[in-house]
Amino acid sequence: xxxxxxxxxxxxxxxxxxxxxxxxxxxxxxxxxxxxxxxxxxxxxxxxxxxxxxxxxxxxxxxxxxxxxxxxxxxxxxxxxxxxxxxxxxxxxxxxxxxxxxxxxxxxxxxxxxxxxxxxxxxxxxxxxxxxxxxxxxxxxxxxxxxxxxxxxxxxxxxxxxxxxxxxxxxxxxxxxxxxxxxxxxxxxxxxxxxxxxxxxxxxxxxxxxxxxxxxxxxxxxxxxxxxxxxxxxxxxxxxxxxxxxxxxxxxxxxxxxxxxxxxxxxxxxxxxxxxxxxxxxxxxxxxxxxxxxxxxxxxxxxxxxxxxxxxxxxxxxxxxxxxxxxxxxxxxxxxxxxxxxxxxxxxxxxxxxxxxxxxxxxxxxxxxxxxxxxxxxxxxxxxxxxxxxxxxxxxxxxxxxxxxxxxxxxxxxxxxxxxxxxxxxxxxxxxxxxxxxxxxxxxxxxxxxxxxxxxxxxxxxxxxxxxxxxxxxxxxxxxxxxxxxxxxxxxxxxxxxxxxxxxxxxxxxxxxxxxxxxxxxxxxxxxx
Numbered sequence: 003x004x005x006x007x008x009x010x011x012x013x014x015x016x017x018x019x020x021x022x023x024x025x026x027x028x029x030x031x032x033x034x035x036x037x038x039x040x041x042x043x044x045x046x047x048x049x050x051x052x053x054x055x056x057x058x059x060x061x062x063x064x065x066x067x068x069x070x071x072x073x074x075x076x077x078x079x080x081x082x083x084x085x086x087x088x089x090x091x092x093x094x095x096x097x098x099x100x101x102x103x104x105x106x107x108x109x110x111x112x113x114x115x116x117x118x119x120x121x122x123x124x125x126x127x128x129x130x131x132x133x134x135x136x137x138x139x140x141x142x143x144x145x146x147x148x149x150x151x152x153x154x155x156x157x158x159x160x161x162x163x164x165x166x167x168x169x170x171x172x173x174x175x176x177x178x179x180x181x182x183x184x185x186x187x188x189x190x191x192x193x194x195x196x197x198x199x200x201x202x203x204x205x206x207x208x209x210x211x212x213x214x215x216x217x218x219x220x221x222x223x224x225x226x227x228x229x230x231x232x233x234x235x236x237x238x239x240x241x242x243x244x245x246x247x248x249x250x251x252x253x254x255x256x257x258x259x260x261x262x263x264x265x266x267x268x269x270x271x272x273x274x275x276x277x278x279x280x281x282x283x284x285x286x287x288x289x290x291x292x293x294x295x296x297x298x299x300x301x302x303x304x305x306x307x308x309x310x311x312x313x314x315x316x317x318x319x320x321x322x323x324x325x326x327x328x329x330x331x332x333x334x335x336x337x338x339x340x341x342x343x344x345x346x347x348x349x350x351x352x353x354x355x356x357x358x359x360x361x362x363x364x365x366x367x368x369x370x371x372x373x374x375x376x377x378x379x380x381x382x383x384x385x386x387x388x389x390x391x392x393x394x395x396x397x398x399x400x401x402x403x404x405x406x407x408x409x410x411x412x413x414x415x416x417x418x419x420x421x422x423x424x425x426x427x428x429x430x431x432x433x434x435x436x437x438x439x440x441x442x443x444x445x446x447x448x449x450x451x452x453x454x455x456x457x458x459x460x461x462x463x464x465x466x467x468x469x470x471x472x473x474x475x476x477x478x479x480x481x482x483x484x485x486x487x488x489x490x491x492x493x494x495x496x497x498x499x500x501x502x503x504x505x506x507x508x509x510x511x512x513x514x515x516x517x518x519x520x521x522x523x524x525x526x527x528x529x530x531x
Contacts, residue, residue: 007033010045014068016083017048023084029061030084039141043150053155058139058148062087062102073132073155075123094119101136105149109138116156120265129265131160161199161266165275168197169282176286183207183256186290190283191215194260199275201240201261206230208255221259230257235280240268244280247288258283316341316349320531324507326474326523337472337522338367342378347413350378352387353425353470353524354406366400374408384408384421385457388445391423395448404448407440407470411462411528418468419459423448426473426483429490431498433465437491440468462530467498467506474521475514490514503529 011017026032036044040058044065047054053069064085071079082090091098097119101112116131123130134153141147175189187205194203195215202216206226214220221243229236233254235244240262245254260276262268323339342350352374356366373394377387387408395401407428409420420428420440424447428440443458462468469490476486493513501509507525515523 006041007044010041011048014048016066016068016071016080019080019083020048020065025084028063028084029059029086030063037141037147039139040148043139043148053153055151055153056139056148057087057102057151061089062149064090070151070153073123073153075121075128077125078123093122102149105136105138106146109140109146111135111137116160124267127265128267129157129161130155131157158271162271165199168193168199169278172279172282176282176289181290182294183287183290184210186283186287187213187256190258190286194279197279199263199266199272200279201263202259203261204259206257206259216261218261220261226257226259230254235277237273240264242273242276242280244277244284246280247284248291256287316343319504320529321349322504322507322527324511324523324525326511326525337474337524338371339470339524339526340371340375341526342375344378344410349411349413349528350375350387351409351411351420351470351526351528352378352406353428353472353526354404355425355472355522355524356401356404366398366404369398370395370401370404370406374406378408378410383457384410384419385443385455388421388423388448388455392448392452402449405473406448409440409470411468413531416462416530417459418462419457421445421455421457423455424450426471426476426487428471429469429494430460430462431467431469431494433463435495435499437495439487439491464530466530467494467503468526468528468530469494469510470526472522472524474523475510475525477521479520503527 008021011020030036030040040056043056043058047056047065047067050067051069053073054067055070056065057063058065064082064087066074066082074082078090087102088095088099097117101114104110105112113135115133117134119130119132121128121130132153133156134151137150137152138146139148139150172190172193175193176186184207187207191203191205191213194200200216202214202218202220204220205213207213212220221238221241225236225238225243229243229245233245235242237243241259242262243257243259246256246258248255258280260279262272262276266272321341323341325337325339337355338353340350340352342352344350352371354367354370354374356370370391374387374391377390382390385408388406391406395404404423405425406423407420407425408422409418409428411418418430418440421443422441423445427444430438430440432438438460440460443456445455446452471490473483476490477483478486490510494510497506497509497513506527510525511523
C-alpha cells in the first residue's frame, strides 16, 4: 500500500474496506499508478461526511465513503468497493446510466431531486428516492475520466409526505361524504385503494358482503372472526387486521384489514402508518354510527309529529295528497295541508307554508293547522278562516308571514270557494284540457295589514282537477317564479290528461322536481265527479 493511499484513506470504516481491496485486480490498477486527479478526488471523498461516490476509468470502478455506505443497503456493501458501477447497479442502470453517459460526454453536471429508484440493495426490490448531482472527474490533461456522485437519500421524507397526504385525503373524504356507515366504507375503499403504501384493503361491514380493493390475498375468515370476537387487532405477515369502533361504547361490528405495500420495509414507521389509517377509518365509522342513531331518533320524532299534524286524506278516491320534506331526516317541516270533511258533501281545504324547515317550523305549522281545522269545523268560510288565522298568528312565534290557501269544495253544488293569504295560486285543469289559475281572491301574507280578506267562487264540472301546492313545487334557484308556474301549467295539463288521479301527485313531483326537492312540498289533488 502506497504512503499517499494509506494517508488519504483513513478515519472512516469504509477506509478499512478500501485498504483491503486488491486494486491491482481492478481496472484502476495499483493506487501508486493512479493519476493526480484521481488521488485528489479520493482524498476529498474520505475527508468529508457527505455521501460521496467516485467512479473512474472505462469500467467506472467505484470508491465511496461512510456517508454513501448506508445507501447501499445491507446487500451491496462491502462488495461495491472496487466494483464496476454498471455491473453493480445493473438493475437501475437504465435510470442512472444515461446520466453517467451525459456527464462523461459533456462534462456538464446533472441535478436530480427526489429521483425514484427501485433498488435491490437489502434483499428485496425497494422503492427509494435520492437527490443528487453527478459531476465530471478530469484527469491531469483535463479529459473526463470519471464521475463523482454527491447524494442525499430522501426516501424517508418523500414517503413521510406521501403518507401524510393519504391521511389528509382520507379525512377529507369522510368530511365530504358524511352519512351512514356504508358511506364511510365506500370512502375508505376509494382512498386506500389508490394509496401507494397500501397493497390491499379489505373491509368487513356487518350484514353486508366484504369490500376489497387492491392485489394479493386478504386475511382468512378465521382471523377476521377472531379479531371481531376479541376486539383486539392482529398482525398476519404484512397485514394489520383490526376492529372498527361502533361508537358509544358499543361492541365492534366491522373489521378492516390493511396490507402494507411490498416495496417498503415493514418497519415501525410503516406499522404506525397503517395503525393511523385504521384509527382514522374507525373514528369516521363511530361518527357515522352516532349520526345514524341521531337520524333514527329524529326520524322517529318527526314521524310522530307527522301522524299528529298531517291528517289522513278523505277516503274518497277523488282526493289524493302528498308531502315531501326538504330534509330527508324529517317527515315534516313548515309546509302543511288539511282536507276537512264538513259533512253534507262539503270539504274544507287548507294548504300553508311557514317560514323555515325542521322541527321549529313544524311546531308553528302544527298550531296553525289545528287552528285552521277548528275554524272550518266551526263553520267559518275561507275568508273568515284566514282573518281569524291572522289574529292567531300574531300570538304564535314563528307563524308570522305564513302563506295559506283556504277553500271549500261543495260536491253537491259543484263549486270551489277560496281565499289566499299570499300563497301561490291553485291550478284548475278542466276536463277538456283548459287551465285556470285560482288567483282572483289573493291577499297578503298572514299578520300583514290588510283591508279584509277577499273570497271568490268558481264552478267545478265532472273531470275537472284542482291542484293545490306549496312553493317548493315551483321554485328553482336562478329562475323566476313565473317560469315555475308556466312549467306547472304545461306539465299538469298533460299529466291530468294521461294519468289516473291516484298517481297524479307522484307524477307531478317527478316531472316538476326530477332532481329532488330543496324545499318542503305539500300537494293536494281533487278530481270532481
